[in-house]
Amino acid sequence: MYDVIIVGAGPAGITAAIYAARKKMKTLVLTRNIGGQAAWSSEIDNYTGFQFVSGVDLAKKFEEHLRMFEVELKENVEVSCIDAVGDVYKVKAAGEVYNSRTVIVASGRQPRVLHVMGEMEFKNRGVTYCATCDAPLFADKDVAVVGGGNSALDAAVQLLTIASRIYMVDISDHIIGDPVMLEKVHSSPKVEFLPKTEVKEILGDKFVTGIRILVEKKQERTIPVEGVFIEIGSSPVKEPACKVKLNEHGEIIVNDRCETNIAGLFAAGDVTSVPEKQIIVAAGQGCIASLTAFKYMSKRKFNEVDNMVNDRGEVYKCSVCGNIVQVMSVGGGTLVCCGKDMEQLSAKSEDQGQEKHVPVIEKTPKGYKVKIGSIAHPMEEKHYIQWMELIADGKSYIEFLKPGMKPEAEFCINAETVSAREYCNLHGLWKSR
Numbered sequence: 269m270y271d272v273i274i275v276g277a278g279p280a281g282i283t284a285a286i287y288a289a290r291k292k293m294k295t296l297v298l299t300r301n302i303g304g305q306a307a308w309s310s311e312i313d314n315y316t317g318f319q320f321v322s323g324v325d326l327a328k329k330f331e332e333h334l335r336m337f338e339v340e341l342k343e344n345v346e347v348s349c350i351d352a353v354g355d356v357y358k359v360k361a362a363g364e365v366y367n368s369r370t371v372i373v374a375s376g377r378q379p380r381v382l383h384v385m386g387e388m389e390f391k392n393r394g395v396t397y398c399a400t401c402d403a404p405l406f407a408d409k410d411v412a413v414v415g416g417g418n419s420a421l422d423a424a425v426q427l428l429t430i431a432s433r434i435y436m437v438d439i440s441d442h443i444i445g446d447p448v449m450l451e452k453v454h455s456s457p458k459v460e461f462l463p464k465t466e467v468k469e470i471l472g473d474k475f476v477t478g479i480r481i482l483v484e485k486k487q488e489r490t491i492p493v494e495g496v497f498i499e500i501g502s503s504p505v506k507e508p509a510c511k512v513k514l515n516e517h518g519e520i521i522v523n524d525r526c527e528t529n530i531a532g533l534f535a536a537g538d539v540t541s542v543p544e545k546q547i548i549v550a551a552g553q554g555c556i557a558s559l560t561a562f563k564y565m566s567k568r569k570f571n572e573v574d575n576m577v578n579d580r581g582e583v584y585k586c587s588v589c590g591n592i593v594q595v596m597s598v599g600g601g602t603l604v605c606c607g608k609d610m611e612q613l614s615a616k617s618e619d620q621g622q623e624k625h626v627p628v629i630e631k632t633p634k635g636y637k638v639k640i641g642s643i644a645h646p647m648e649e650k651h652y653i654q655w656m657e658l659i660a661d662g663k664s665y666i667e668f669l670k671p672g673m674k675p676e677a678e679f680c681i682n683a684e685t686v687s688a689r690e691y692c693n694l695h696g697l698w699k700s701r
Contacts, residue, residue: 278304
């Protein structure tokens, strides 16, 4: 059981993890990569404490700082589901289920791309998605800004005092945006507007040398530029969280404490509704989210059990019958034998030489049977069907039923793998009344 699971390892996620570790919270970070969008910037000169640093180097600094603490980090992992079950959050990623008291979503944003030839090839070599980060690199150079909204206008305004010439390329017939920014851009002799124009290809050798465009769907033209600012917007990387409220832009709505509408679920950084998507803003939010999560835990009494199954390979023993089982798949919950929670022996399969009993269901000419080692227990087909239906429905607990008998115990079951949650000892499972 973790105190906090952090989704994402950009400026917000890493900062949240560092603050959580300093509070001695058991922390797990699940992320696709380290650094997030910050790692994409060629040069960064507006992050406090660094007169100049590349995005890659800043991301390395973030990671080095994080690894100074006891934080579990899993990279190249995509979260598929975040769900709440009572006081426990279940986070599914890469086929595993992780349990936590709190979750911080810091998955960031991803820029919308043009999907044209040369775009990925020349990313960070003339193609950029952030004027705030990279505009100073194009001093006295000709550039193209692709887009027709406020993002494109903001990029153009930043480039007015830097670039030599700016081509505003927009597929629509006119740019729509803030009137003040529109006036600044329109009044500059540096800017040439290209409405009803589509970028077909980004050209270059080692770096960008130009763009091939289609004007009004009939005239092809090549424009020599050294920089291409793609400003067609971005979208938040929303991990599937349970009923979290989003704004009209698909961003997670948070208050000034990074709280969402769901208790115990927090969000930070560019994925949230907080304005100004900057590295330093995201880092500050990561700090707030982590401290808020700590205060939430400190003031709340949780009802989850301490011996919840967390990982494959864990070994449990029944204190009544002495039976020992090993977890094969994790779905949350506890293992119960003889009516009591089983005690964990170890996190590995060293079982002190005792026999493991893993039930196996076999179909015979006379019906079904549950076999444990050399001992087989008959099972009527209707009970087998009922068992499998409960497994398919993902029920947390199940009872064996048989006419004329009464159930002796219940056990926790994983909806995906029967053997991981089957009742560990069927000897004397049904007692006569």
